Amino acid sequence: MTNLKNTAALKVLIAGGYGHIGSNIARHLRKKHPEINLILGGRHPEKGHQFAAEIGRTECIFLDVNKPFDSDSAGSPDLIIAALQDHKNMLFDAAVENNISYISITRTADEVAPMIFKALQKQPLSKLVLTDHWQAGVLTIVAKQVAEQFQQINTIETACVYDELDPIGPMIAAQMDSFVTRALIRNEKNWIFVDATEYPRDFYLANGTAARGYPMGTLDVPSLASLTDASNVRFDIVIGQSIGTNQGKNASHDLYIDIEGILVSGKPAKMRTIVSDPAGQSHLTALGVLISVEGIFGLSGQLPPSNGGIYLPETLLNATNAVKTLKEFGVTITQTEI
Structure with a gap:
């Protein structure tokens, strides 16, 4: 209080x-x-x-x-x-x-x-x-905290999994058609706007299923590039089953943060952090x-x-205080090396 x-x-x-x-x-x-x-x-x-x-x-x-x-x-x-x-x-x-x-x-x-x-x-x-x-910045704040484990970052690939069982309001519903259109990404240090439908990214979700994401021009991309000077940064939106739905529970909203680079220890690594809110995207x-x-x-x-x-x-x-608040409200944050 x-x-x-x-x-x-x-x-x-x-x-x-x-x-x-x-x-x-x-x-x-x-x-x-x-x-x-x-x-x-x-x-x-x-x-x-x-x-x-x-x-x-x-x-x-x-x-x-x-x-x-x-x-x-x-x-x-x-x-x-x-x-x-x-x-x-x-x-x-x-x-x-x-x-x-x-x-x-x-x-x-x-x-x-x-x-x-x-x-x-x-x-x-x-x-x-x-x-x-x-x-509203959750993905970037968590990524900022994770990035502190690295002395050099080459690539940051982020994504959200939108589960169609997760209820959305009229504002988001009105925006859905515009989500996968023109998107800003960083590719080999070049800033480019791309047709999202021509730049898909395939990766695996937490349960091992394959997913295809399409880039979206959120502020996370320039924010994370400026924070880390990573050569490659993108944010993708995926429509699929969330962690919550896969567990037979209410649909969650899941964020994936994959960072590849060199750890502070000097070891090359690729770390995946998953942020999941069991109460959904809103x-x-x-x-x-x-x-x-x-x-x-x-x-x-x-x-x-x-x-x-x-x-x-x-x-x-x-970031530390912000993440503490997220966890107080039931958000889970897990990290693995991939």
Whole structure:
């Protein structure tokens, strides 16, 4: 539990807060930091009233990202979490103009440039965190921790396994067709955009079955390349049975992180790390947002940044503390040499 003196006055606006991912974010925040005030925004606030009453210290407001943002009408939040599609960047622009901290989760690598340019030019005092990585940065944070075992990394191949039995909300459903289109990858230190359907990758899942993945332009690719200077980096999406389904349980959401290079000991190695959330992808995405909220406000052992501007999960967070929070919520992380 956090320090009530420091956090009882904090207000967090979750745009799309009573949707599939937004409600998971709200539940995680309420469980971990019950004193924070939550505001759920959307075009139909009446749909969130029952949920708001259930979790407490929560109000619902009308919010339309196609209309001008008024901070007072939105409850004067300290942080805006964009858990919905905001193609006009209305929430990001409002955060910059009003010095409100901000978290995004829906952008691909070629969609963040307008946000970065605006932040660099405006130099806001608030913290603007682009968690548009897969699962809001969870994959990159775990990979960052694993990478510390290596003195040199040549290749990082990452993937998610999307299980069709894992329920998704309308926001993700609307994005599914765009997941396998143009993708950014790093190949022999060259940055290239590829037609995902022409660059498949075959590998084996945890149960030994063969899988085929297709690249997707998430922010994990430039993040991991910058962190490690690996010559080859890609992120692939696979549609198949998850670890949970294979075990006769609810569908899990599984992340695969394969890193090849030279260990600190001097031994060449290829290590596989599997991150699995038995509660599914929306639960895991919300956990990624939770740890970034903790990073912004300096909660759960995280140190808050002293300056405003653009941050990424790996520049904001202490990976050890972040992984600890993931495990507290039931996420398993296993590692083997392959």
